Amino acid sequence: MINSIFNLLRFNRKNWKAVALCLFAATVFWFFNALNKNYTTNISFPIKFDYDQENYIAVRPLPQVVRINVTGMGWDLFRRSLGVKVPPLIIPLERPVDVRKIVGTTLPALFANQVERLEINFVLTDTLHVAIEPKGRRWISLTVDTPSILFRKGYVMTSDATVEPDSIYIEGPWNLVKSISEPVYIKIQQRNIDETFQNDLEVKFLNDELIKRNPPTVRVSFDVDQLREITDSVKLVLLNLPKGARPSLALRELPCTFAIPQRYISSYHRDSLKAVVDLKNFSRGVKRVQPVLQGLPPYSRVIQVDSVFVKF
Incomplete structure (x- = not known):
């Protein structure tokens, strides 16, 4: 008897199809029948906070979901669990600055009219933490952090660094906005700069994601030139001699080394x-004094100059 059944199933493919269809129909019938019954389960519901977003801003990400134990028809629970066309539950905040946390036990009454065809038993989420501050707005000036610029060896900046525009409008949490000191320094990340610089750079702040900037980028530009090293002897000049003093110097000219930008070489005159x-x-x-070189072309650099002894 058993062998006959197996033989029948093994060799007759049409019987396999019939059996599969019967199993599928039975499964569908059982599934739909089960969805018509009431169940109790835990579901994550999306939430949204309703507050004046024109004048207030969240300083930390607001909670996105809340876990609720509910009872309802299988169809409704199934749809909710899949998240298909599920509108978020609204939590109104009339005075958002005064709210720091929302206890879960206070939410069923708030959500009762928002959850259709489901009965809320209790809220599983213990506490929702909220951090919202008033928005602050101001204009803030910008400048380039020139000491931090990294040039290729033997190159130097030969103009003022310009920022266009030189100020931007910012918006964000008031405590953060008012704590920003001016000017804000723009750092140049590029290294080994050896040519005229002109780039659009992003204006960055601490807690950058909370600050809205208009515009977010500015154009920074400055000239760069190669230095030419020169060694020469220059005359010593004494200033502010005490009355009646007759200073004694071991030399009248001082050897020194300096570097001049290539474009200013023609303006260099030893005299x-x-x-x-x-x-x-x-x-x-007797005093050892460090002379100061004067008369060098713009943006030149002193590489070496010896100190001198003065006696009187």
């Missing part, structure tokens, strides 16, 4: 260069 020793408030005796 216009001097090493200045300021003797203001100098008392009698």
Whole structure:
């Protein structure tokens, strides 16, 4: 008897199809019948906070879901669990700054009229934490953080760094907006700069995701040139000599090394260069003084200059 049944199923494919259809029909009937009964289960519902977003801003991400134990028809529970066309539950905040947390036990009464065809038994989520502040708005000035710029060796900035526009309008949590000091420094991340710089850079802040900027980027530009190193001897000049002093110097000219941007080489004249020793408030005796080179073209750099001994 059993062998006959197996043989029948093994060799007659039409019987297999009939059996499969019967099983499918039975499963569908059982499934639809089960969905017509009442059940109790836990479901995650999306939530949305209703507050004046024009004048207030959340300083931390607001909760997105709440877990609720509900009872209802299988069809409704199935649809809710799949999240198909499920509108979020609304939590109104008339005075959002004053609300820091919402206890879960206070939510069933709020949600009762928002959950159709389901009975709320209790809220599983213990507490919803909220952090909302008034919005602050202000104009803020910008400048380039020039000391942090990294040039290729032997190159130097040969103009002022410009920012266009030189101020932007910002909006964000009031406590954060008012704590920003001016000017805001724009850092240039590029390294080994050896040519004229002109790039659009993003204006960044701490807690950058909370600050809205208009515009978000500005154009930074400055000139760059190669330095040419020169070694020469320049005359020593004494300033602010004490009355009646007769200073004694071991030399009248001082060897020094300096670097001049290539574009200013033609404006360099040895006769216009001097090493200045300021003797203001100098008392009698011997003093070692560091001369200051004067008369170099713009954006030049002093590489080496020896100190001198002054005696009187």
